[in-house]
Amino acid sequence: MTIIADRLAELNIVLPSPAAPIAAYVPTVEANGMLYVSGQLPFRADGSLITGHLGVDYDVEHGRQAAERCAIMLLAQISAALGGNLDRVERIVKLGVFVACDSHFTDQPKVANGASELMVAVFGDAGRHARSAVGVPVLPLNAAVEADAVVAIRPA
Amino acid sequence: MTIIADRLAELNIVLPSPAAPIAAYVPTVEANGMLYVSGQLPFRADGSLITGHLGVDYDVEHGRQAAERCAIMLLAQISAALGGNLDRVERIVKLGVFVACDSHFTDQPKVANGASELMVAVFGDAGRHARSAVGVPVLPLNAAVEADAVVAIRPA
Amino acid sequence: MTIIADRLAELNIVLPSPAAPIAAYVPTVEANGMLYVSGQLPFRADGSLITGHLGVDYDVEHGRQAAERCAIMLLAQISAALGGNLDRVERIVKLGVFVACDSHFTDQPKVANGASELMVAVFGDAGRHARSAVGVPVLPLNAAVEADAVVAIRPA
Numbered sequence: 001m002t003i004i005a006d007r008l009a010e011l012n013i014v015l016p017s018p019a020a021p022i023a024a025y026v027p028t029v030e031a032n033g034m035l036y037v038s039g040q041l042p043f044r045a046d047g048s049l050i051t052g053h054l055g056v057d058y059d060v061e062h063g064r065q066a067a068e069r070c071a072i073m074l075l076a077q078i079s080a081a082l083g084g085n086l087d088r089v090e091r092i093v094k095l096g097v098f099v100a101c102d103s104h105f106t107d108q109p110k111v112a113n114g115a116s117e118l119m120v121a122v123f124g125d126a127g128r129h130a131r132s133a134v135g136v137p138v139l140p141l142n143a144a145v146e147a148d149a150v151v152a153i154r155p156a
Numbered sequence: 157m158t159i160i161a162d163r164l165a166e167l168n169i170v171l172p173s174p175a176a177p178i179a180a181y182v183p184t185v186e187a188n189g190m191l192y193v194s195g196q197l198p199f200r201a202d203g204s205l206i207t208g209h210l211g212v213d214y215d216v217e218h219g220r221q222a223a224e225r226c227a228i229m230l231l232a233q234i235s236a237a238l239g240g241n242l243d244r245v246e247r248i249v250k251l252g253v254f255v256a257c258d259s260h261f262t263d264q265p266k267v268a269n270g271a272s273e274l275m276v277a278v279f280g281d282a283g284r285h286a287r288s289a290v291g292v293p294v295l296p297l298n299a300a301v302e303a304d305a306v307v308a309i310r311p312a
Numbered sequence: 313m314t315i316i317a318d319r320l321a322e323l324n325i326v327l328p329s330p331a332a333p334i335a336a337y338v339p340t341v342e343a344n345g346m347l348y349v350s351g352q353l354p355f356r357a358d359g360s361l362i363t364g365h366l367g368v369d370y371d372v373e374h375g376r377q378a379a380e381r382c383a384i385m386l387l388a389q390i391s392a393a394l395g396g397n398l399d400r401v402e403r404i405v406k407l408g409v410f411v412a413c414d415s416h417f418t419d420q421p422k423v424a425n426g427a428s429e430l431m432v433a434v435f436g437d438a439g440r441h442a443r444s445a446v447g448v449p450v451l452p453l454n455a456a457v458e459a460d461a462v463v464a465i466r467p468a
Binding site: 177178180181182183184185187188192193194195209252254256258292293294295296297298302304 | 344345346402403405406407413414415416417418419420421424425428429432440441442443444445446447448449462464
């Protein structure tokens, strides 16, 4: 096993089959050593989607779990793009985290930490990324969180 | 004519004059072989803007058409940046699509397809991109959709 | 003093201590000659945060000032990443500006100009950037504006 595959196993993280795009686009594009990953939704291991608006129906912890699942979906897409070899990840460069919430919910950073902390747990210092986290009124399929990524990768 | 100019003609797409920025920024910046394109609003061929909130005043099809116009505005900006030669587009790398809607509208992916499908119709495989699509409560000038892009380009 | 340090002094801009991330991420990541800067909130020189929703509690000018403070926070982070030498900035490539507002407020471009005009004042032509500006229902800590950036930098 590779280094990151070992780490995933230690963390008991099983990468799901990467989600097919809902629409007319592709999950990842590589250009000039950077991998751009499409916005991922928080599908659970059983394939169900974590939905809802934070601050109305659900609390911060619900959002954190959703963000963590988005991060796992990002990993699944990155792994698929790299032929299964996550050791080619040089750096998680940037995460964009969109949190579905009402206009009084201001804990987007705590929610987004669910994704950020997973990246650091998996990649160590290479998982430390720049980030933006903002509130939005609604997301595709009523998802609670959506996250996209820019990743620096090593040549195959 | 160049290859992509031919394709645009076959698709009956006439590129408009690229919109001047509403404000203190520029339409495109090239850096390290990547072209960053500012968020574009859905101006029709007659110069009017497609406005409104989806899920309230308007339906998915209104949004799809708006997203397609955003994509055409992106093409106009990319063309202007490349001296009119869209054959220098190596890959449409990433689209960011923001959909003005109420908090119950969850068909952002179908709306954003209006932009995504146009890119594939024009560029073929080179038009297949990563994408994020999210809902927002409102956009500049009450536009229905805004889209920005990152594009990999070949040297002149 | 360096060229940009001189310019900052002429403009009476004092860079604050860069804000520590609220959460599990880092302020900046450099990859392939590009610096990705995390979303910055509009902290005033006294450390207080500019908050509120535009179109409800506050007007465009409040938002402009908030966007300008976001830009100053971006400069502080860029400066820290470059060991204090802002002359290594080759180009401000892209700003993403998120404006907290109600669903009838459509002056996001005027608000975002507070950030854009500051970049041009500081860097001249190298400060002219691509930009997206969108409305959002709410931001972390109830901030009025959040802005992130992509910056092309020269080797040290």
